[in-house]
Amino acid sequence: MNHFRLGFRSVLPIISGIIPFGAVMGSAFSEAKLSFFQAMLMNMTVYAGASQLAAVDLMKLNAAVFVVVITGLIINLRFLLYSAAMSTYLKDASPLIKFLCAFSLTDQSYAAMSGNQEKFKTNEEATQFYLGTAACMTLTWHLSVMAGFIFGNFAPSSLALDFAIPLSFVALLVPTIRDRTHLTVALFSAGLSLLFYSLPLKTGLMVTALLSIAIAWVLIKKARKV
């Protein structure tokens, strides 16, 4: 099957976790009294939900520009790791494909690709699969933000649909846990994230990610010596 289509289909089940997040983002734009044009401009050019939410919250409080920007960028620093990982597949890609892949990097797209790695024989197949996941994610995200902006947070609170967001991450995470070392890193990251949760400017996420990667490195080196 065409790898683009395969990628598109692979993230279809997790859109139930994207829609409530998009709705929250859309209603946050609306509550901040941003115009539809401003909201969509930010959504289409930044395209990073968590940092957009933090930035809009800070802008409502009239925080200094550097505080808004630094907070947003620190939340987005994790994309540096995804970018490094994606670069191995994009060696021979055209500048346009590289740009599209970089611009559409998300947790979900990268995790979906990482969980399906064994299906790709060439870098081109991997890139097509990735672009398929990114197309599905982008489409769902923009439409749900638009709906959230127009209709408010339409998800009934009794259904707690916002809980679908962490659940969709679980569904993406578990297939990437291939052995005991992956499990150790995941548990280590979970524990550290609680410890560093209250670090300022939401730096806990990046500190946790870097320390977890460091542990993974130690485990890889240890496994090689055995």
Next chain:
Amino acid sequence: MIGNNYFLTNLILLMAGTICIRGSFIAFSGKMTISPDIRKLFTYIPAAILPALIVPATFFYQGRVEWLNGKERFLILTAACIACYFIRNTLFVISFGLVMLYLVTNF
């Protein structure tokens, strides 16, 4: 009310910074050699980042089920992880978690 100039300044800087972060390594792909160990390390990225996104969001969420000390989301998420390990189906995991949460909070 968020002023237009203030909004645009923030937007441009955030957009430029984010694309620089996302494009950083991708822009130089093909121009650097990545060792097999580093390639292996990349497979750990989801395990390093995703738990840090989901665990605090559920653990520090104050729920309303008294007998679970308000930690129903965290406990159901843990159960969903175990279920997902055995049944690798995204829709099942999301439905399982949402139904469990609905039942625990409403009955």
